[in-house]
Amino acid sequence: MKRAIRAAASTIPYIVFLIVVPLVLLRFIPAELLNALAGGIGIQVQTITTTLALVGISLAALSVLKNLSREESLLKPIASTVGSIVTLYLFLYIIGLGNPLTFGSINIGTAGATILLDLKFIVLLIIVASAVSWNKIDSSQF
């Protein structure tokens, strides 16, 4: 019973921050601005919120799986590892403004005006942190 409550509680941050908040914020963005972002600089805000919701559902499901599985079960480290990979994807997706393959080197704009963002160092730090946390999962649970 205690484990089920803990599992349910662990999903709350994912549901709130990745599903509810983006969908609520989307309702406040004027349609003109959404069209300008999509047409002008190619940022599809609806696609981003849908992806965030899908990632939120995945992370919530993995969190439930991790919390419900027994200590000696192989499911626990698998859920932790997959969760870390999905979290890394989420960071790359957010930093890349919807394109995780930019790896922090973002170039948005149209002919005549371009905005450049160089966040490669931040991406590198996030990848290192993820790699170290996988090592921890590997050492503690496998």
Added chain:
Amino acid sequence: MKKLKLLGYGIIALQIATAVIAALSIYTDLTSFMGSLSGGENGGALRLENRTDTVTGAQILTIKVNMQNKGFLEIVATFRLRVLTEQNEVVTEAQDAQRIPPGGSKELAATVTISKEEWEMFQAGTSNISTAQFFFEVRSFFDLIGFGASIDVPALR
């Protein structure tokens, strides 16, 4: 077990450091960039100076911008001016970069020279000069995190 605990603390420290570096750098880059280009108390917007070389007859075009560091980290501000043809070939270019401490301000100036012949062709409408490209960039945290913008302005005869 103790090693794992240490590793856990190390991961948390790395994650906090990443968040702090990202927040400070992005704040510094954006406030310096926006503040300088939108025009602050000490000017800030672009200033254009145009003169003719009395010896060669070439046009000397200088563009100055006062960059202010309104953030928490030292920045390197870069300003580049390029004159391009319709085929995107560079006719002439100039660049200036300055290291600015937090709270400080420095003037960036880029000077390009257009030869007398090219200038006469441009005024007659026979030159293929088509665009002036302005590039601004602000980098912080040991020049590792940057924000920049490039704007193409069509040349007016």
